[in-house]
Amino acid sequence: MFCERAMELVRELHRAAEGRLPAFNEDGLRQVLEEMKALYEQNQSDVNEAKSGGRGDLIPTIKFRHCSLLRNQRCTVAYLYDRLLRIRALRWECGSVLPSALRFHMSAEEMEWFNHYKKSLATYMRSLGGDEGLDITQDMKPPKSLYIEVRCLKDYGEFEVDDGTSVLLKKNSQHFLPRWKCEQLIRQGILEHVLS
Amino acid sequence: MSEAYFRVESGALGPEENFLSLDDILMSHEKLPVRTEIPMPRLGPFFLDRSGGTETDNAIPQGSKLELPLWLAKGLFDNKRRILSVELPKIYQEGWRTVFSADANVVDLHKMGPHFYGFGSQLLHFDSPENTDISQSLLQTFVGRFRRIMDSSQNAYNEDTSALVARLDEMERGLFQTGQKGLNDFQCWEKGQASQITASNLVQNYTKRKFTDMED
Numbered sequence: 001m002f003c004e005r006a007m008e009l010v011r012e013l014h015r016a017a018e019g020r021l022p023a024f025n026e027d028g029l030r031q032v033l034e035e036m037k038a039l040y041e042q043n044q045s046d047v048n049e050a051k052s053g054g055r056g057d058l059i060p061t062i063k064f065r066h067c068s069l070l071r072n073q074r075c076t077v078a079y080l081y082d083r084l085l086r087i088r089a090l091r092w093e094c095g096s097v098l099p100s101a102l103r104f105h106m107s108a109e110e111m112e113w114f115n116h117y118k119k120s121l122a123t124y125m126r127s128l129g130g131d132e133g134l135d136i137t138q139d140m141k142p143p144k145s146l147y148i149e150v151r152c153l154k155d156y157g158e159f160e161v162d163d164g165t166s167v168l169l170k171k172n173s174q175h176f177l178p179r180w181k182c183e184q185l186i187r188q189g190i191l192e193h194v195l196s
Numbered sequence: 197m198s199e200a201y202f203r204v205e206s207g208a209l210g211p212e213e214n215f216l217s218l219d220d221i222l223m224s225h226e227k228l229p230v231r232t233e234i235p236m237p238r239l240g241p242f243f244l245d246r247s248g249g250t251e252t253d254n255a256i257p258q259g260s261k262l263e264l265p266l267w268l269a270k271g272l273f274d275n276k277r278r279i280l281s282v283e284l285p286k287i288y289q290e291g292w293r294t295v296f297s298a299d300a301n302v303v304d305l306h307k308m309g310p311h312f313y314g315f316g317s318q319l320l321h322f323d324s325p326e327n328t329d330i331s332q333s334l335l336q337t338f339v340g341r342f343r344r345i346m347d348s349s350q351n352a353y354n355e356d357t358s359a360l361v362a363r364l365d366e367m368e369r370g371l372f373q374t375g376q377k378g379l380n381d382f383q384c385w386e387k388g389q390a391s392q393i394t395a396s397n398l399v400q401n402y403t404k405r406k407f408t409d410m411e412d
Contacts, residue, residue: 014218018203057234057237064239064268067271092200144391186394188395193392
């Protein structure tokens, strides 16, 4: 039966627990496209035979292959689109710099799409809130206070606060810092938000 | 679970599947019994035990009974049944419908083809004379099972739920998961953790993996 390879692509994505991005399956995609080419060529030849050779009985067969072509197309497009949805989520969850492990999972075109998306988002954010713009990727949960207590989970080094002073973020040290400076680091797992 | 990832939802319960939905693609891969109404040349190699051999141009003969995936059956079907006619899978037929109406809760819908409701809804496209009964049965089965799903999803907190979801079909499992998320979010809010900024799940997973790569 046709479209088995295409189904494997879909299953691979479906299996990846919500939101995780598996490596781009270039091989699989190439095989699906090859199958589509073969189906298309067989149909071309059968259509000619049906028209000029009077083989009207080939029509169901042509339809069968055509359905398979459409199915391959659907699986491929859904695969690529779902990956883009996951990549888009990465901008919101990991920030504008992706962990290097993830970059290897993306194709060159996907990386390009990610960069375009980042730019669009940045342009949009700059257009909000008057002159300064508004970072809407911050404050994902409604803030309760300006300053928060954080504990450092990993050694990070010097960290500069708005008034010029810097703080040494060493593992297990605790600090009282402005919320807006810490949010990114907490999301990245470097700091931990401590509730009093 | 990634909070920023919004996958394309299934449309199978409605009039049409969603083209881009991975769930719908998986659902429409399930098979149903069909009968060919006309010979189909050159496709014999796919159904070797039915093939007519080279004298018939390797055709699948007319009147063959085959199991085809839903997507293919949908594509080849038309209301004049020129290429194939479709049979209802057993669990949508009268016998099983009676079982469902007796007690919908005892049935293992995951075993009965994991997309019971979605597949059943899309089956209605084949204009069976039993369509009204099938749709009634789908609805009543769900109504009969819903209460238990809602109850269990709202009361299982921090425990192993595999026994509770084992006999649910995919749609019901999605519902159960949604219920669990609601419960967990509420508990988190009650504990005062709703305003706590947390590390992103995705980032945590990828940083963990990096250490294992280094060890190799």
